[in-house]
Amino acid sequence: MTLRLATTDFVLPGQPARARLRASPSLVVGAACLGAALFAAAVSLFWTPYPAQAIDVQARLAGPSAAHWLGTDPFGRDVASRILEGARNALFVGTVAVALGAGFGIALGLLAAAAARWLDEAIGRAADLVFAFPAILSAILLSLLLGPGMVTATLAIAIFNVPVFARLARSAAGVVWQREFVRAAAALGKGRTRITLDHVLPNIAGLLLVQASASFAIAILAEAALSYLGLGTQAPAASWGRMLFEARTYLAQAPTLALFPGLAIAVVVLGANLVGDAQRDSLDPRRD
Amino acid sequence: MTTFLIRRLIGLLAALLAASIVTFVAVEILPGDPARSILGIGAEPTAVAALQHQLGLDQPVLIRYAHWVSGLVGGELGLSWTYRVPVADLLGPRLAVTIPLAVLAMLLTVVVGLGLGIVAALRPGTAVDAGAMTLAHAGMALPNFWLGLLLILLFSVHLQWLPAGGFPGWDAGVVRAIGALLLPATALAAVQAAILARVSRAALLDVAKDDFVRTARAKGLSQSGALLRHALRNAFVPVTALMGLQFSYLIAGAVIVENVFALPGLGRFVFQAIANRDLVVVESVVWLLAALVIVVSFVADVAARLLDPRLSESR
Numbered sequence: 001m002t003l004r005l006a007t008t009d010f011v012l013p014g015q016p017a018r019a020r021l022r023a024s025p026s027l028v029v030g031a032a033c034l035g036a037a038l039f040a041a042a043v044s045l046f047w048t049p050y051p052a053q054a055i056d057v058q059a060r061l062a063g064p065s066a067a068h069w070l071g072t073d074p075f076g077r078d079v080a081s082r083i084l085e086g087a088r089n090a091l092f093v094g095t096v097a098v099a100l101g102a103g104f105g106i107a108l109g110l111l112a113a114a115a116a117r118w119l120d121e122a123i124g125r126a127a128d129l130v131f132a133f134p135a136i137l138s139a140i141l142l143s144l145l146l147g148p149g150m151v152t153a154t155l156a157i158a159i160f161n162v163p164v165f166a167r168l169a170r171s172a173a174g175v176v177w178q179r180e181f182v183r184a185a186a187a188l189g190k191g192r193t194r195i196t197l198d199h200v201l202p203n204i205a206g207l208l209l210v211q212a213s214a215s216f217a218i219a220i221l222a223e224a225a226l227s228y229l230g231l232g233t234q235a236p237a238a239s240w241g242r243m244l245f246e247a248r249t250y251l252a253q254a255p256t257l258a259l260f261p262g263l264a265i266a267v268v269v270l271g272a273n274l275v276g277d278a279q280r281d282s283l284d285p286r287r288d
Numbered sequence: 289m290t291t292f293l294i295r296r297l298i299g300l301l302a303a304l305l306a307a308s309i310v311t312f313v314a315v316e317i318l319p320g321d322p323a324r325s326i327l328g329i330g331a332e333p334t335a336v337a338a339l340q341h342q343l344g345l346d347q348p349v350l351i352r353y354a355h356w357v358s359g360l361v362g363g364e365l366g367l368s369w370t371y372r373v374p375v376a377d378l379l380g381p382r383l384a385v386t387i388p389l390a391v392l393a394m395l396l397t398v399v400v401g402l403g404l405g406i407v408a409a410l411r412p413g414t415a416v417d418a419g420a421m422t423l424a425h426a427g428m429a430l431p432n433f434w435l436g437l438l439l440i441l442l443f444s445v446h447l448q449w450l451p452a453g454g455f456p457g458w459d460a461g462v463v464r465a466i467g468a469l470l471l472p473a474t475a476l477a478a479v480q481a482a483i484l485a486r487v488s489r490a491a492l493l494d495v496a497k498d499d500f501v502r503t504a505r506a507k508g509l510s511q512s513g514a515l516l517r518h519a520l521r522n523a524f525v526p527v528t529a530l531m532g533l534q535f536s537y538l539i540a541g542a543v544i545v546e547n548v549f550a551l552p553g554l555g556r557f558v559f560q561a562i563a564n565r566d567l568v569v570v571e572s573v574v575w576l577l578a579a580l581v582i583v584v585s586f587v588a589d590v591a592a593r594l595l596d597p598r599l600s601e602s603r
Binding site: 125128129132133134135136137140141143144145217221224225228229241244247248251252255258261262265266267269270273274 | 302303306307310311314315317318425426428429430431432433434437438440441445452536537539540541543544547548558559562567570574577578581582585
């Protein structure tokens with residue numbers, strides 16, 4: 001509903017939705033935030049200050065120091081190391097969930113736009129229904145089925161994203177299908193599949209990328225929330241959401257425990273939102 | 289308008305029914321026998337069979353579904369396996385926490401979000417606009433449970449103004465009850481207020497370019513006057529549609545925030561039910577939450593339609 005309102009007005013007839021990304025302050029700051037998270041995730045594959053799971057009871061709940069840059073948790077585990085490992089898990093879940101949701105959603109949306117009216121209607125209704133189950137509810141149902149864990153969280157977020165992309169792709173593709181050059185291609189005998197792949201998809205790709213950025217931001221938030229609730233990444237693997245859950249009990253004793261994982265989440269989400277904004281601006285035909 | 293309402297009502301009923309099917313099927317295909325998990329591994333087969341009969345688990349799937357749906361309609365949701373009382377009796381007190389929490393959060397969202405959006409749109413390109421939008425960007429990046437922890441740290445641990453969690457109940461007085469909901473509602477509202485601020489600003493600035501606003505300006509109204517008197521109602525159409533969606537997110541978010549603040553609402557209830565494998569409760573609560581989302585988006589849809597001045601002649 002909102003997505004249609006917010007985005008389709010950028011695809012004006014005769015105005016290709018492909019545009020070059022301009023280096024704006026949003027883009028620079030956003031890319032820097034995302035780059036930092038990506039760098040942290042990559043580094044954690046080879047090196048962390050301490051093994052992220054190493055328990056040191058003597059050093060438990062220590063504040064930031066030269067030995068432990070961001071302090072230690074209730075088990076004496078190094079917070080900096082766990083934040084680095086958490087980056088890897090968060091980015092992995094976020095990327096896979098959005099890729100899966102976008103893949104299925106876009107395919108369904110394009111199919112609905114190209115197909116007969118009844119199929120279009122059926123896909124639309126199904127998307128509305130799935131939309132009524134917020135990711136948290138799908139995650140609850142899935143966790144009953146599969147047990148809690150990273151796979152459950154990824155699938156729940158992916159399922160939530162399918163109708164988001166399906167609706168967007170459907171409405172944007174519908175506009176492209178009305179355009180002269182698509183009608184001309186159809187009149188020349190080009191099949192619906194070819195038209196979809198050659199003309200429709202490239203023309204809506206920009207919009208879909210904007211949505212992918214926004215969805216990635218939401219996926220990072222959702223992964224953290226599910227892990228906080230114990231439905232996502234499981235201990236002892238590090239997850240920003242779980243770290244915040246563990247910090248809850250020690251708020252008075254060790255407030256910094258609740259600070260750094262939250263900051264990490266905020267930086268990634270801010271980065272994805274800013275990059276999405278920059279992409280959206282570059283698509284807006286009304287910009288000067 | 290009547291045709292539109294009838295069509296939307298049929299759609300609403302279909303969606304509620306479909307949600308019941310999805311929920312029922314999801315719980316139904318779960319592995320394991322509920323009767324056995326209640327009684328434990330060492331239970332006598334005869335006792336298991338008796339409990340299965342008592343829970344109605346020995347009946348065909350379609351009959352059980354029909355039974356459950358007729359229960360949903362009549363308010364008879366079955367017996368909770370852990371509490372041994374009707375689920376409907378358990379839901380009342382929890383709804384009395386979750387619904388006020390979501391409504392309070394929605395109020396905060398509308399006041400702060402619309403306020404920021406309008407203030408920014410009245411002075412586009414100024415420091416006020418930039419400040420409001422920076423705030424909105426920050427708000428959108430804050431996970432609600434993290435903001436909840438930060439609020440507890442500030443207002444409960446350091447300043448000791450508000451409780452860190454729990455709910456005294458409405459019997460303890462409205463002020464105390466709302467006091468307990470204030471921090472969770474703020475944590476819940478921040479992201480939605482930020483989104484609403486951005487969308488309402490964009491919608492207002494969009495309408496500001498329309499001819500009727502130019503006409504109003506030509507007739508001598510100031511830019512702010514033209515925006516507030518003429519553009520606001522038009523800008524409200526997309527904003528109302530968004531608010532319906534936001535209420536749904538608030539209900540979903542309540543599941544998380546109730547856990548942060550140890551509030552005895554539907555969200556905490558469903559988590560305890562999962563831990564106890566109390567499937568009758570899980571089934572009913574998940575459907576109820578989905579139904580709330582569906583009904584609210586229906587109301588928002590109809591409201592957006594009623595508000596749209598371009599469609600008013602078709603009423």
